[in-house]
Amino acid sequence: MSEQQGTSKTSPMMILAAAVGVFAAPVIAIVLIVQLVLSIQAGHVDKDDPRMADAAVQERIKPFGEVKAIDPNAPRVEKTGEAVYTEVCASCHASGALGAPKYGNKGDWGKRIAQGYDTLIKHAAEGLRSMPPRGGNPDLSDTELARAVAYMTNAAGASFKPKEPAAAPVAAKAAPATK
Ligand code: HEC
Missing domain, CATH: 1.20.5 (Single alpha-helices involved in coiled-coils or other helix-helix interfaces)
Known part of the structure; x- marks a missing residue:
């Protein structure tokens, strides 16, 4: 023990x-x-x-959805005269609807062309009787409208040089002219 x-x-x-x-x-x-x-x-x-x-x-780990930033100051890409004509103007001017001068028809356009490019642009912008202002598309820029007028009238015997905006130096640098 x-x-x-x-x-x-x-x-x-x-x-x-x-x-x-x-x-x-x-x-x-x-x-x-x-x-x-x-x-x-x-x-x-x-x-x-x-x-x-x-x-x-x-x-795999990238986030859903991507944000594409659109720069509101980026130079707007102006459509060609042909594109504007096809999208907006052709609905009347291809067939002559409402009495519109027909595309490529010298008889329809002769007297109108004689008014001069500026007057034609003015009428296209402001409208003329059955012709709606800017062909009914208020989004068209002056340049696009002027191009469309030149495209249409030149097809009917005119030889207007499409009015282009005086390129701002910065915009010209950012987007070198391709056309
Ligand atoms: C809704 C039908 C319609 C559309 C769309 C239209 N036009 Fe017209 N346009 C007319 C008619 C109708 C006339 C003839 C007006 C008149 O002299 O009475 C005309 C005339 C004109 C003239 C001649 C003006 C003048 O001084 O004689 C020009 C230039 C013209 N259009 C340009 C355009 C352009 C550019 C577009 C597209 C951006 C366009 N039009 C779209 C109906 C249209």
């Missing part, structure tokens, strides 16, 4: 060792778990996998 008590007697050193063990065990466990997780993650990303290529990843 007394011998047993002697061997189970706890020394201060043993208490210290036990205390260190109690605190150290969880810390070691945590360190090991973290290392395990990190190694699993590292093994997970296969850099040679094509799906992990930079471009492929960018494609």
Whole structure:
């Protein structure tokens, strides 16, 4: 009895060792778990996998929808005379509807052309009897209208040089003339 008590007697050193063990065990466990997780993650990303290529990843994680910024100061792209004629003017001027002078018909256009380019543009812009202002499309710019008038009248014997706006130096630099 007394011998047993002697061997189970706890020394201060043993208490210290036990205390260190109690605190150290969880810390070691945590360190090991973290290392395990990190190694699993590292093994997970296969850099040679094509799906992990930079471009492929960018494609997958890119945000939905793209915003295309439109610069309100950007020079407007003016339509050609032919495009304006086809879209707007042809509905009347191709067939001569409402008494419109027909496209390419010198007899219809002769006297009108004699009025001069500026007057024709003015009438096209403001309207003339059954001819609606700007052919009914208020979005047409002066340049587009002038081009359409030249396109139409030149097809009927005139030789007007389409009026182009005096290009602003900045706009001219930003968009070098292609036409
Ligand atoms: C809704 C039918 C209609 C459309 C669309 C139309 N026109 Fe006309 N246009 C007429 C008619 C009708 C006349 C003849 C007016 C008159 O002299 O009584 C005319 C005449 C003209 C004239 C001759 C004006 C003059 O001084 O004799 C010009 C130039 C002209 N149109 C240009 C255009 C252009 C450019 C467009 C397209 C941007 C256009 N028109 C679209 C009906 C139309």
